[in-house]
Amino acid sequence: MNAFLRMISEADQSAIDHLVREWEKQVRELAYDAEDCADTYWLRVRRPMAPPQLPHIIVKWPKYQLEKLLLRRTLAAYVKALLARTTTVSERRVHYGNDRAALPRSPWLAPVSAAASVSANALGRDDPDDQFVGIREQVDTLAERIKADDDDRSLKVFSIVGSGGLGKTTLAVELCRQLEADFQRQALVSVSQAFDGGKDMKGLMATVQADCEPERRWYLIVIDDVWSIPAWEAIRVRLPENKCSSRIIVTTRIETVAKASSVSKDLVHHIKPLDLDDSKKLFVKRVFGSMGGTCPDGLKDIMDSILKKCGGLPLAIVSIASLLASYNSAESVEMWIKVSNSISSQMESHPTLEGMRQMITLSYDYLPHHLKACMMYLSTFPEDYVIAKDRLLYRWIAEGLVAEKRGLTLFDVAEEYLNELISRNMIQPDKLRVTRKTLQAEMGEACRVHDMMLEVMVSKSQDANFVSLVGRQYGGRSPCGKVRRLSVHANDDNERVSQNKGVEQRYHARHGIEAMNLQQVRSLTIFQSEGLEKLLNRLGEFKLLRVLDLEDCKALQDKHMRYVCRLYLLRFLRLTGTRISEMPSEIGDLEYLESLDVGSRMYMLPTVTKLHRLERLRVPWWTLPWGLGNMKALREVDWAQLKGDVQVAREIGELQQLQVLYITVVEEPEEEFSGVLCSSLSKTCALRSLHLYSGRTLDSLLHVSSPPPLLQHLTMMGPISQFPDWISSLKHLAEFSVEWAKLAADQLLYSLCKFPSLQSIRLGMRSCRDRELVARTTHSFRALRILDLYLAGEHPEVVEFEQGSMTKLETLLLKFSDKERRVVGIDNLKSLKEVKLSGWENNPSLQRALQQLKEENKNRPESSQIKVVVQYG
Template sequence: MENPDVQVSAWMNDVREAAYNIEDCIDLFMHHVDHEPPGSVAGIKGLVRKSMRKLKKLTYRHKLANQIRQLKALVNGTYERHLKYKIDDCNPGVMHTEIDPRLPALYVEAEKLVAVEGPSEELISRFIDQEMIRFSCSAFVSVSRKPIMVNILKDLLAEIENNDRKSDKYLATRSCSERHLIERLRAHLENRRYLVVVDDIWSKSAWEQIQCALPKNFHGSRIITTTRINKVAEFCCTSNEGFVYPMKPLSNNDSKILFLKRTFVVAAECPSQLEGIMDDILHKCDGLPLAIVNIASLLASKPVSREEWERVRDSVCSAHGKEKDKELEVIDKILSLSYCDLTQPLKTCLLYLSMFPEDYIIGKYSLVWRWIAEGFVVPKHGYTLEEVGESYFNELINRNMIQQEFKFYGEAISGRVHDIVLDFIVTRSNEENFVSLLDAQNIPSQCDKIRRLYIHKKNEHAAEVSQQNKNMSHLRSLHVFGRITWMPPLLDLQILRVLYLEDCNGLKEDHLKNIGSLIHLRYLGLRNTNVKNLPIQIRKLEYLQTLDLRGSGITELPESIVHLKRLRHLVGQRLRLPDGFGNMEALQELWEINGSKSSINFGKDLQNLIQLRVLGIHFEHTYCDDGQISTALYPWRSPPRLLQKFVLQGYRDDNLPLFPKWISPLLSELTYLDFGVDQMNGRDLHMLEDEGRRTW
């Protein structure tokens, strides 16, 4: 529901917390009942232990029954309030329609436009050729997210026919159907040179209906469409003449010019004592015209003093949790439109991005693995969870909620969130108790239950939080960036699903000594930490899906790791795998393993990994010769047919003596190979003939 009032928001929070509590109840019950201690003891001692476990299970089942009764009463109470206060009848969108905050931009004088030099006549010629200036008719219509197509067609017809909205001719269209309006528009435009601007298109279906009214002719007519969604823009360009122009952020110089023109209308110069504050504000806006214009307009209405400018700067740089000025609220309203248009899984995945610092480069694969661990990715028939999660990431880029940073052979592999968008996400996340932030400026909200905790850099409030006795037993995700001064005891985190520690210089192996108690853990990340050994208790993490050790000091994995039957992604640097790692049959990504120092049955273990899609192997020259590498990989005669990427590095300047015989057309999913080879024959070249599908 968009823009709910206080009453509806309270009811939505009750429903959300009830859903969380039900899931927590089930997870905690599983923790106590289904978690059997490893190993067995024979004889009388074993019989006594087994009997004690049965008694404990009866106790936990009794507690579960009581909790279910309490939760049922809670849900019934929420439902009764829903009926009593007629929540379904509360629709603020029908009672009050807000003015589009972008409307004033349509009436800006040409001389106030920024980033295009020269007078207004030259400005026009940059966008429309001089021969195209004279049109017999023109129109501008805005579609919006939930368009009423009949009204849009009426407005389009009124502008094309140059009718007054109060004229009899316009009023006569009230009873017209969509088909009748389309036919009238086509008849009027068929033999004319027209210019039509269709603004703010949100869906392909909306454009499909509108374009029916705009006939293609040979009179030099032009149609300009605007949208926030890349796929919609591409869909609008169905002909060879179509062109998508992606809007880019303003340069530093243009950002400054726009800011000064809006703030100081006459002088357009910034006092020297305010230049540093201006630079801070522009850095936060990062070339986004909407943010620059609104913040500059706010400052233009304030006294030109250092105190006022610092207050606005601090408000922009820490917008969440504070009352905002009207100019800043405009930005939130526009972002809210994009947010409300997302599907529920995409909304949840977007809110999860509030767990990352500003300007952080977010890797796609690591992020998708965490979404999967949290249960945000909805299964789709015929696709893996990873493929569905990657489509979520690409869709958020497509909708400009994530800015693409790096590509790998045309595929987006990382992105970041604009600071203004991040502030919006953090605010939403805080309102829904989705993520609690603990950094140098903020401490978690006063909510009793913390669901996800993000700890950033040196934390001055760590001791304060621990003294508040915050309830951490409901924590599902814990992200820690930077030096660790405090983190919740792992024994208290019985339903934790994601534990991500990055650049934690103060992290010690003692911090992980009770990791075996996290039986619901699905993602464990130790990026760029100085941890050198994984605890043997790692075998107890039976639901673990991802183990990310990149940048850590861990190179040798314990033998107990082979018991992780659900592990899908194991990534690190030159990892030494124990004998029997082939038992981890769910592995889809294995990167990067040390082929020189891994198990004796290296090739046989690889043969068992039939789900493998990505494999990176490093052979050290010091420990290998031609015979040893052939012996190691020989049992891998038939690699998994799902294999998509294979990289072999570090052996004799990255070269193999002969082309691998296992590469064949049967590997239909293989798209990327990276290794060197000294000698190839005609058969080998034949295997590489499909260059359009593979990258070598």
């Protein structure tokens, strides 16, 4: 069954008719039910009921045996029914003639795509002027880079990369038009399905080089929409190198293709979405007919809502504006609201939006089979939701969407999946503010989905019964068929969404989640903080649940946790932002649990050490217990306390899979504690991130004999007498943070500048004990990009950057306290692109630094101006 579903996924979607699609749904539901049957067998038979105990064993034993027999007979009947359904579905395929041979494979599997060529000179400016709104600056910048004469006459390849609908082809065609005088030989090649590399490229090159002497054969060719590196290589080897300053422009949606095409990152242009002003200009022009037109006041809020969903995608803006062009009066407010609230269904039913849907869907159709499910899974989350990276990856793993690869953990494979989707511009990388109890707030890795892409994913997900959505624009309707994954979204507060709250609530109670059959649900996600007590009281019905994500669900109470601890198939449990205060001892019965993220301080019983499959454990201020060494699968221990216990310190060394360790040492440690802890840290060979905090001293770190060789992130918070010598051996260290250490300034920077991979340094409060902190010319910092300085406490009073220091620094963060501070030599940071200043508005040190930056920008060319961000407070 899974093989068939993969075959459908990899087939050319245009070749799949309604009969095949219906058959696919039946096979998918059958596969789900087969998995549920196996899980049910484990719950009821492999994990049997507890046998009766004395003194009533003689009376109750026959009843116990009878119940076991009935369970087995029930499951046997269910398996028999599944086999009968399988036979019926198979016969139906033969009856309706669904043949594998009739399903050609998708073009993305072909080693190379086809190309159709057309002269770029033949593409006149017949397109409306509004097509070029917002890209003029990008055209001018790229044109200058293409024409730049750097005495290198070899062939150069420029890449334009971005998601579908951003206007890559439009930008490339406008570039050709603007460069007609410089490149009179031009062509545009649109990559499609059956490309003959030899024949087509030979004909193309003959066209652009015809009737031209060899020394004058310089050309400009646009190769549009390249989907794979093999496709590009097949084209690249047939491009002649005539040392005539010829140029190639490749457009692609995939980052790795752009990097493979262009030898230098300076030749890769990431096309930018339109900003809000340009989005409004384009929308108003298309709806109201002129660039100087205005939107009626009654429609402006709805226009802003639509543009927010469009997210700067020109194709989306033009498509929706064209749909609304016939409804451009103030009386058309209902139509505008309807379009704003139902873009997904409008894309399916309205011909005007069909092109936009096809453009966005094309990126999805070209995904490998294993990434399609991961992409559909993102429909679980609401619009504009920033998804923490670890949260998403562990959910994918818990749902069984990540396949094993030899030599890699499932988390590593999931990370590959995420990077591939980002590379294909299907999702956008982002940052999420994470506040830790022992550390300063920091920005964690995250991602988000463009609203238009999310609309398509929601549509596909609901068609496949992959995720069922309730709330907001999805209303309170009960999804068709069995509910496999349930996501409850918060209701929209906008009054126009619901004019009658009472009617909606009654409808929701009668037809919504309270009326659903929840026995087949395998994941439950709630984004509504209040009003779901009835649903939470039914948690015991979710017998097959694998993922339970209740972040910020204020309705969750301690009494509900006894239901949670009976969900024996649970693999992912997230309770951050809830009000529960105690974890039941039965938490140790969830033997399949892989990720436990509580996020709020609570009493945690030692029975958690029974969770031998647990990989991620995040419980703030939880005291690490004896028996920690039994949790061999642990990859991440976060926010934990270590109370100076020698036994627990020793057991940390037994966690050979441990990659992330955030611990705070509290209370007075036992005499041999420091040596044991250092010995344990030396044994954690897989450790990537180490964060240690102590209010007393971190001198125990001076005695680490052999540090974790793969360490990439190191944070030290607490007094320490000197910079540990062993840190200099960390060849992979990328981020370093220190606070309260009171180290000598020269010793600190001299030691840090030697690291070949160090990209980010954070010097927090009282990290330095000297009056001056000077980045000297000899401090090369080969890879440093980010420097974060918290100028609080008595020292340093002066921060200075000498000429030639930190030559690659791009971002400087300066946080000022009420003390007098001076920052000298910012003009010596030649690669600096952004400075973030924070502090009180009347702080003279901050204002002086701000003025200094303004003066520095006056001396810089327009292309290398420093972006200055000021945050007061």
